[in-house]
Amino acid sequence: AQSVTQLDSQVPVFEEAPVELRCNYSSSVSVYLFWYVQYPNQGLQLLLKYLSGSTLVKSINGFEAEFNKSQTSFHLRKPSVHISDTAEYFCAVREYNAGNMLTFGGGTRLMVKP
């Protein structure tokens, strides 16, 4: 069975500073990788995904993540955060042949301070 570990439960950072949210996964088969963001009292929104091809994937709002197969990691980075990035971020994996079943990490609360 697959598992996902987000190493930091909370990450405080000042506005305009860079940030990295770490995600490691374990799976015996090939997986798709995702980052979702959840704002208070809302559902999950897909931030970015790795399906195949280039290991560096980018979102429209400045986030990027790199798939590292040897280290089984999919860390999320942003070079300069904004107050509006304050939210909870979830890393998730989905096995190729497991339908739409997502396995989530425990989440990382990003707190951007002015």
Next chain:
Amino acid sequence: KAGVTQTPRYLIKTRGQQVTLSCSPISGHRSVSWYQQTPGQGLQFLFEYFSETQRNKGNFPGRFSGRQFSNSRSEMNVSTLELGDSALYLCASSSTSGGEYEQYFGPGTRLTVT
């Protein structure tokens, strides 16, 4: 295109009662997945329905059940409610099951069991 809708948004029930939650997927989507989100256990997969058939099931007791109708709308039912069932229940829809298609999440139903 309207997003995923979940009803009701908030619900308060008493231990021992049963509850039914509803999810209407995005028009044209045939897959609906359900997740439970709690502070202690995080986001956990409950089940996925595709074309009225259960495709996958998570590790939850038989008190948790679901179904999908011919119009792809889905319901989940929890019988004999326990305090630990208090959670945010999220559903997600996708055009198909598996593959490289994105899942879209609804805002969730917050269930409180007293």
